[in-house]
Protein backbone atom coordinates (compact mmCIF):
# COMPACT_ATOMS: atom_id res chain seq x y z
CA UNK A 639 0.00 0.00 0.00
CA UNK A 640 1.43 3.38 -0.95
CA UNK A 641 1.22 6.03 1.73
CA UNK A 642 0.45 9.67 1.01
CA UNK A 643 2.83 12.18 2.58
CA UNK A 644 0.54 13.04 5.48
CA UNK A 645 0.45 9.40 6.57
CA UNK A 646 3.22 7.53 8.39
CA UNK A 647 5.99 5.87 6.38
CA UNK A 648 4.55 2.36 6.44
CA UNK A 649 4.38 -0.38 3.88
CA UNK A 650 1.93 -3.15 4.47
CA UNK A 651 0.17 -6.04 2.85
CA UNK A 652 -2.61 -8.20 4.28
CA UNK A 653 -3.71 -11.41 2.59
CA UNK A 654 -5.97 -14.34 3.34
CA UNK A 655 -6.33 -17.57 1.37
CA UNK A 656 -8.48 -20.70 1.90
CA UNK A 657 -5.46 -22.99 1.38
CA UNK A 658 -5.47 -26.26 -0.59
CA UNK A 659 -7.72 -28.50 1.47
CA UNK A 660 -10.57 -26.43 2.84
CA UNK A 661 -13.60 -25.16 1.00
CA UNK A 662 -14.33 -22.36 3.43
CA UNK A 663 -12.07 -19.61 4.66
CA UNK A 664 -12.81 -19.16 8.36
CA UNK A 665 -9.96 -16.65 8.81
CA UNK A 666 -10.62 -12.91 8.69
CA UNK A 667 -8.17 -10.04 8.24
CA UNK A 668 -8.27 -6.27 8.54
CA UNK A 669 -5.99 -3.33 7.87
CA UNK A 670 -6.32 0.42 8.11
CA UNK A 671 -3.65 3.12 7.94
CA UNK A 672 -4.31 6.00 10.35
CA UNK A 673 -2.72 9.41 10.95
CA UNK A 674 -0.76 7.97 13.91
CA UNK A 675 0.13 4.56 12.43
CA UNK A 676 -2.35 1.83 11.64
CA UNK A 677 -4.37 -1.14 12.74
CA UNK A 678 -3.85 -4.72 11.52
CA UNK A 679 -5.80 -7.77 12.66
CA UNK A 680 -5.84 -11.49 11.87
CA UNK A 681 -8.45 -13.87 13.31
CA UNK A 682 -8.98 -17.61 12.90
CA UNK A 683 -12.53 -18.77 13.57
CA UNK A 684 -13.78 -22.17 14.66
CA UNK A 685 -17.16 -23.83 14.99
CA UNK A 686 -19.44 -25.94 12.78
CA UNK A 687 -21.94 -24.83 10.10
CA UNK A 688 -19.91 -21.82 8.89
CA UNK A 689 -19.96 -20.21 12.35
CA UNK A 690 -16.15 -19.98 12.41
CA UNK A 691 -16.47 -17.48 9.57
CA UNK A 692 -19.01 -15.49 11.57
CA UNK A 693 -16.86 -15.46 14.72
CA UNK A 694 -13.63 -14.29 13.03
CA UNK A 695 -15.50 -11.66 10.99
CA UNK A 696 -17.24 -10.38 14.14
CA UNK A 697 -13.91 -10.19 16.00
CA UNK A 698 -12.13 -8.06 13.39
CA UNK A 699 -15.17 -5.83 12.85
CA UNK A 700 -15.83 -5.22 16.55
CA UNK A 701 -12.18 -4.62 17.42
CA UNK A 702 -11.62 -2.34 14.42
CA UNK A 703 -14.82 -0.38 14.97
CA UNK A 704 -13.99 0.31 18.59
CA UNK A 705 -10.31 1.16 18.03
CA UNK A 706 -10.71 3.33 14.96
CA UNK A 707 -13.22 5.51 16.81
CA UNK A 708 -10.46 6.32 19.25
CA UNK A 709 -8.05 9.17 18.54
CA UNK A 710 -5.76 8.39 21.46
CA UNK A 711 -4.59 4.77 21.45
CA UNK A 712 -3.81 3.14 24.78
CA UNK A 713 -3.40 -0.37 26.18
CA UNK A 714 -6.70 0.10 28.08
CA UNK A 715 -8.61 0.82 24.86
CA UNK A 716 -7.11 -2.24 23.24
CA UNK A 717 -8.18 -4.36 26.22
CA UNK A 718 -11.70 -2.93 26.05
CA UNK A 719 -11.97 -3.61 22.32
CA UNK A 720 -11.08 -7.27 22.86
CA UNK A 721 -13.46 -7.53 25.83
CA UNK A 722 -16.33 -6.10 23.80
CA UNK A 723 -15.62 -8.43 20.90
CA UNK A 724 -15.59 -11.36 23.33
CA UNK A 725 -18.96 -10.33 24.80
CA UNK A 726 -20.56 -9.87 21.38
CA UNK A 727 -19.35 -13.22 20.03
CA UNK A 728 -20.22 -15.04 23.27
CA UNK A 729 -23.74 -13.62 23.10
CA UNK A 730 -24.13 -14.65 19.45
CA UNK A 731 -22.80 -18.12 20.35
CA UNK A 732 -25.71 -18.68 22.75
CA UNK A 733 -27.88 -19.30 19.69
CA UNK A 734 -28.11 -23.14 19.46
CA UNK A 735 -26.97 -23.10 15.82
CA UNK A 736 -23.82 -21.18 16.74
CA UNK A 737 -22.86 -23.12 19.86
CA UNK A 738 -19.13 -23.73 20.10
CA UNK A 739 -18.13 -20.86 17.85
CA UNK A 740 -15.10 -18.83 18.80
CA UNK A 741 -12.04 -17.23 17.27
CA UNK A 742 -8.44 -16.28 17.81
CA UNK A 743 -7.53 -12.62 17.33
CA UNK A 744 -4.15 -10.92 17.11
CA UNK A 745 -4.14 -7.15 16.56
CA UNK A 746 -1.21 -4.80 15.99
CA UNK A 747 -2.11 -1.20 16.80
CA UNK A 748 0.69 1.09 15.65
CA UNK A 749 0.71 4.33 17.60
CA UNK A 750 4.09 5.42 16.29
CA UNK A 751 6.71 5.38 17.67
CA UNK A 752 5.00 2.67 19.77
CA UNK A 753 3.31 -0.60 18.97
CA UNK A 754 0.54 -2.23 21.00
CA UNK A 755 -0.48 -5.84 20.50
CA UNK A 756 -3.66 -7.53 21.73
CA UNK A 757 -3.76 -11.29 21.53
CA UNK A 758 -6.01 -14.29 22.21
CA UNK A 759 -5.48 -17.81 20.83
CA UNK A 760 -2.79 -19.36 18.65
CA UNK A 761 -2.43 -16.84 15.83
CA UNK A 762 0.94 -15.06 16.14
CA UNK A 763 2.73 -11.72 16.02
CA UNK A 764 6.43 -11.69 15.09
CA UNK A 765 8.99 -8.89 14.99
CA UNK A 766 11.97 -8.83 12.62
CA UNK A 767 14.57 -6.39 13.94
CA UNK A 768 18.24 -6.26 12.99
CA UNK A 769 17.91 -9.55 11.10
CA UNK A 770 16.54 -11.36 14.18
CA UNK A 771 13.03 -12.78 14.24
CA UNK A 772 11.22 -12.99 17.58
CA UNK A 773 7.74 -14.22 18.37
CA UNK A 774 6.02 -11.47 20.38
CA UNK A 775 2.95 -13.49 21.34
CA UNK A 776 2.58 -16.75 23.25
CA UNK A 777 0.35 -19.41 21.73
CA UNK A 778 -2.69 -20.16 23.89
CA UNK A 779 -2.69 -23.78 22.87
CA UNK A 780 -2.54 -27.13 24.61
CA UNK A 781 0.86 -28.06 23.13
CA UNK A 782 2.42 -24.60 23.73
CA UNK A 783 1.49 -24.79 27.41
CA UNK A 784 3.10 -28.25 27.72
CA UNK A 785 6.14 -26.91 25.81
CA UNK A 786 6.52 -24.00 28.26
CA UNK A 787 6.31 -26.44 31.18
CA UNK A 788 9.01 -28.60 29.57
CA UNK A 789 6.62 -31.55 29.18
CA UNK A 790 6.93 -31.68 25.38
CA UNK A 791 9.78 -30.98 22.96
CA UNK A 792 9.44 -28.67 19.94
CA UNK A 793 9.40 -31.68 17.59
CA UNK A 794 6.78 -33.52 19.68
CA UNK A 795 4.60 -30.39 19.78
CA UNK A 796 4.71 -30.02 15.99
CA UNK A 797 3.36 -33.50 15.34
CA UNK A 798 1.17 -33.91 18.43
CA UNK A 799 -2.41 -34.89 17.64
CA UNK A 800 -3.63 -32.13 19.95
CA UNK A 801 -1.53 -29.46 18.21
CA UNK A 802 -4.68 -27.70 16.95
CA UNK A 803 -6.37 -27.55 20.34
CA UNK A 804 -6.45 -24.02 21.68
CA UNK A 805 -6.96 -23.11 25.33
CA UNK A 806 -8.26 -19.56 24.99
CA UNK A 807 -10.51 -17.93 22.37
CA UNK A 808 -12.82 -14.97 21.89
CA UNK A 809 -16.50 -15.89 22.25
CA UNK A 810 -16.14 -19.30 23.89
CA UNK A 811 -16.65 -18.14 27.48
CA UNK A 812 -18.02 -15.00 29.21
CA UNK A 813 -14.43 -13.85 29.74
CA UNK A 814 -11.26 -14.44 27.75
CA UNK A 815 -7.60 -14.10 28.81
CA UNK A 816 -6.33 -11.15 26.80
CA UNK A 817 -2.57 -10.63 26.42
CA UNK A 818 -1.42 -7.04 25.90
CA UNK A 819 2.12 -6.33 24.74
CA UNK A 820 3.82 -3.01 24.05
CA UNK A 821 7.14 -1.98 22.56
CA UNK A 822 8.98 0.96 21.10
CA UNK A 823 9.27 0.69 17.31
CA UNK A 824 12.63 1.17 15.57
CA UNK A 825 12.96 2.37 11.97
CA UNK A 826 13.25 -0.68 9.72
CA UNK A 827 11.18 -2.95 12.00
CA UNK A 828 9.01 -5.52 10.24
CA UNK A 829 5.96 -7.05 11.87
CA UNK A 830 4.27 -10.26 10.79
CA UNK A 831 0.83 -11.33 11.98
CA UNK A 832 -0.35 -14.77 10.89
CA UNK A 833 -2.80 -17.56 11.59
CA UNK A 834 -1.62 -21.11 12.29
CA UNK A 835 -2.24 -21.99 8.63
CA UNK A 836 1.17 -20.33 8.09
CA UNK A 837 3.06 -20.98 11.34
CA UNK A 838 2.20 -24.69 11.48
CA UNK A 839 3.71 -25.37 8.04
CA UNK A 840 6.46 -22.77 7.56
CA UNK A 841 9.26 -22.72 10.16
CA UNK A 842 10.64 -19.58 11.82
CA UNK A 843 13.91 -19.65 9.83
CA UNK A 844 12.01 -19.50 6.56
CA UNK A 845 9.73 -16.74 7.90
CA UNK A 846 12.81 -14.75 8.87
CA UNK A 847 14.54 -15.10 5.51
CA UNK A 848 11.38 -14.18 3.55
CA UNK A 849 10.71 -11.12 5.74
CA UNK A 850 14.32 -10.04 5.40
CA UNK A 851 14.66 -10.57 1.66
CA UNK A 852 11.44 -9.09 0.30
CA UNK A 853 9.29 -5.98 0.52
CA UNK A 854 6.18 -6.34 2.76
CA UNK A 855 3.97 -6.75 -0.33
CA UNK A 856 6.20 -9.45 -1.85
CA UNK A 857 6.81 -11.15 1.52
CA UNK A 858 3.06 -11.51 2.23
CA UNK A 859 2.47 -13.08 -1.20
CA UNK A 860 5.51 -15.39 -0.82
CA UNK A 861 4.39 -16.62 2.61
CA UNK A 862 0.90 -17.53 1.40
CA UNK A 863 2.47 -19.29 -1.59
CA UNK A 864 4.87 -21.23 0.67
CA UNK A 865 2.02 -22.41 2.93
CA UNK A 866 0.18 -23.65 -0.16
CA UNK A 867 3.30 -25.32 -1.58
CA UNK A 868 3.68 -27.18 1.72
CA UNK A 869 0.20 -28.64 1.28
CA UNK A 870 -1.94 -25.69 2.41
CA UNK A 871 -3.72 -27.83 5.01
CA UNK A 872 -5.52 -24.88 6.58
CA UNK A 873 -6.74 -21.37 5.81
CA UNK A 874 -3.74 -19.04 5.78
CA UNK A 875 -3.68 -15.34 6.65
CA UNK A 876 -0.75 -12.95 6.87
CA UNK A 877 -0.19 -9.27 7.55
CA UNK A 878 3.30 -7.92 6.88
CA UNK A 879 4.01 -4.37 8.02
CA UNK A 880 7.28 -2.51 7.49
CA UNK A 881 7.96 0.73 9.35
CA UNK A 882 10.34 2.74 7.19
CA UNK A 883 10.72 5.87 9.30
CA UNK A 884 9.32 7.24 12.55
CA UNK A 885 7.46 10.46 13.27
CA UNK A 886 8.74 12.55 16.23
CA UNK A 887 7.62 10.98 19.51
CA UNK A 888 4.27 12.26 20.71
CA UNK A 889 4.75 10.54 24.07
CA UNK A 890 1.35 9.22 24.99
CA UNK A 891 0.96 8.58 28.73
CA UNK A 892 1.96 4.90 28.45
CA UNK A 893 5.00 5.81 26.28
CA UNK A 894 7.34 6.58 29.20
CA UNK A 895 7.04 2.94 30.26
CA UNK A 896 7.98 1.73 26.79
CA UNK A 897 10.81 4.27 26.41
CA UNK A 898 12.42 2.78 29.51
CA UNK A 899 11.93 -0.85 28.47
CA UNK A 900 14.77 -2.49 26.50
CA UNK A 901 12.45 -5.23 25.16
CA UNK A 902 8.70 -5.73 24.63
CA UNK A 903 6.70 -5.59 27.86
CA UNK A 904 3.44 -7.17 28.95
CA UNK A 905 0.81 -4.87 30.39
CA UNK A 906 -0.96 -6.28 33.44
CA UNK A 907 -4.44 -4.83 33.00
CA UNK A 908 -7.95 -6.05 33.56
CA UNK A 909 -8.82 -8.92 35.83
CA UNK A 910 -6.03 -9.67 38.29
CA UNK A 911 -7.38 -13.19 38.76
CA UNK A 912 -6.08 -15.55 36.13
CA UNK A 913 -8.78 -17.43 34.26
CA UNK A 914 -8.57 -21.21 34.29
CA UNK A 915 -7.30 -22.91 31.18
CA UNK A 916 -10.19 -23.98 28.97
CA UNK A 917 -9.71 -26.53 26.26
CA UNK A 918 -11.52 -25.98 22.99
CA UNK A 919 -11.62 -28.66 20.35
CA UNK A 920 -11.08 -27.38 16.84
CA UNK A 921 -13.92 -27.98 14.36
CA UNK A 922 -13.49 -31.44 12.94
CA UNK A 923 -13.58 -32.05 9.24
CA UNK A 924 -16.21 -34.04 7.40
CA UNK A 925 -14.12 -37.18 7.17
CA UNK A 926 -13.63 -37.29 10.93
CA UNK A 927 -17.32 -36.64 11.50
CA UNK A 928 -18.35 -39.50 9.18
CA UNK A 929 -15.54 -41.56 10.70
CA UNK A 930 -17.16 -41.37 14.14
CA UNK A 931 -20.62 -42.16 12.74
CA UNK A 932 -19.13 -45.20 11.01
CA UNK A 933 -17.60 -46.36 14.29
CA UNK A 934 -20.92 -45.92 16.08
CA UNK A 935 -22.71 -47.94 13.38
CA UNK A 936 -20.14 -50.77 13.77
CA UNK A 937 -20.70 -50.85 17.51
CA UNK A 938 -24.47 -51.01 17.03
CA UNK A 939 -24.08 -53.89 14.55
CA UNK A 940 -21.87 -55.74 17.02
CA UNK A 941 -24.39 -55.26 19.86
CA UNK A 942 -27.26 -56.42 17.63
CA UNK A 943 -25.22 -59.45 16.53
CA UNK A 944 -24.44 -60.39 20.15
CA UNK A 945 -28.12 -60.00 21.11
CA UNK A 946 -29.07 -62.17 18.15
CA UNK A 947 -26.53 -64.89 19.09
CA UNK A 948 -27.72 -64.86 22.72
CA UNK A 949 -31.38 -65.08 21.81
CA UNK A 950 -30.83 -68.32 19.89
Ligand code: CA
Pocket residue numbers: 682833834835872873
Ligand atom coordinates in the same frame (compact mmCIF):
# COMPACT_ATOMS: atom_id res chain seq x y z
CA1 CA B 1 -6.37 -22.16 11.45
